[in-house]
Amino acid sequence: MHELSIATTLVNSLLDFMQEEAAQNKLVEVHVTVGKLRAISIEQLVYSYRILTKGTLLNGSKLIVDENPATLHCSNCDFKDKFELVDDSFHFQLPTLSCPSCGASLNIEGGDELVISRVRMHGHPGRNAATRQFSI
């Protein structure tokens, strides 16, 4: 259910962003990076985006979600491994968080991102397009 509020923040941020763009420029695609451990349903996020952008400047633009992996790290023996799903029967399931090498408890690193990483525009790139800073 919180996908709608996240999509609302996303759309509002992009509309703010578009205010600084030349009027004839159109946003075609937005890439959002979502960490694997975020409890976010990508399908619902995309669906909410489509509804919220209807009738706005962003109408017809496409939301593309890239998933970012998480890493397991043992602070005791420096063991590192990719975070893997234990079971796909639920949304996701966390693995046993003890180190297979030394038994200490494992830390999860990364996988909690929720970031607009890139927008694809159509129109005329401004001089500073590639380096433009944008904050929410």
Added chain:
Amino acid sequence: MTDQIDVITSEEGETFDIELEADLLKANREIASENHRRMKEYEIVAIDVMGSVGSGKTSLIKSLISSLKRRYRIAVIEGDVTTTIDADLIAIEGVPAIQVNTGKECHLDANLIRKALNHMKLNELDLIFIENVGNLICPAEFPLGSDKRLVVISVTEGPYMVVKHPLMFHNADAVAINKADLAAAMEVNPAKLEQDIAMINPRASIVTTSCRNGLGIRDVANALGLDS
């Protein structure tokens, strides 16, 4: 015939990419830190209480209040979709309660807590319980600025609540396995739930509780760093 021919008109302009690094959760996180700073100014400890609808969050907060109110000046922020039922229940304990209704949202966010803090006499408080909206998924994504996160589950929710909602437990400081007095009737083994939680989050303090007979209430307070 002409209407069957696709006409491609040349468009002005070109397609180009702009790299961004705009964190969608940053705004909430910043307000959460601001809430935290503000409560620290008054040396207030804040506890975020999360759990499913009907897990016993309000009852547990009530029990904690009666065992802590001699030592702490307490207030409660009650988050719900609608109604003031929970705030009214808390008010019976004789401590200030503020109801925050989210309307349609399934979680509290830092901005709602900021608004609630504006309505509270912070200089007259030591401890704030924030009861989140009943939900084991969404509140995990939205920090509020609290010091500790307490998750309440109950044996009446069945044996799979922990494995189905790992993220909520991953970030918890303490977990109460509530309604222990009903465990036998529900044929749910609290020790198994405890095992599931320890597997996901070995750092969390786990306490078996019953608000009916007072089991574990003091232990929850201790697990949260409070003196009962």
